[in-house]
Amino acid sequence: MPLHVEHIIPIAAGGASTEENLWLACPLCNGYKGVQTHAVDPESSTHASLFNPRQQTWGEHFRWSEDGTHIIGTTPTGRATVQALKLNNEYLVPARARWVAAGWHPPTR
Numbered sequence: 001m002p003l004h005v006e007h008i009i010p011i012a013a014g015g016a017s018t019e020e021n022l023w024l025a026c027p028l029c030n031g032y033k034g035v036q037t038h039a040v041d042p043e044s045s046t047h048a049s050l051f052n053p054r055q056q057t058w059g060e061h062f063r064w065s066e067d068g069t070h071i072i073g074t075t076p077t078g079r080a081t082v083q084a085l086k087l088n089n090e091y092l093v094p095a096r097a098r099w100v101a102a103g104w105h106p107p108t109r
Contacts, residue, residue, distance in 0.1 A: 001026055008052055010035040023053050028092070029085045039084035041076035048076035050084060068106040069096040
């Protein structure tokens, strides 16, 4: 799937088109994110910032489910990001299942 160059902080929210604010994202995730920078953590019902891959470490906010098909948020930021970007949507979970079966997933790093 071709990737989109996304603005971590959207231009509409004051973000710039600089390297520090750009990241590659799948089109679905980028579309779900839109102009959001925060979302509700479904566990605490508080607003949390979305994960920033330039400033935060994936493993501190997420883990893989036992079968490797679902991303589990482990912090308010992780849970809010999983929900807002629909990281376990009806397209990605079956794709990950195929990647697991092929031995390509989940990443070991």
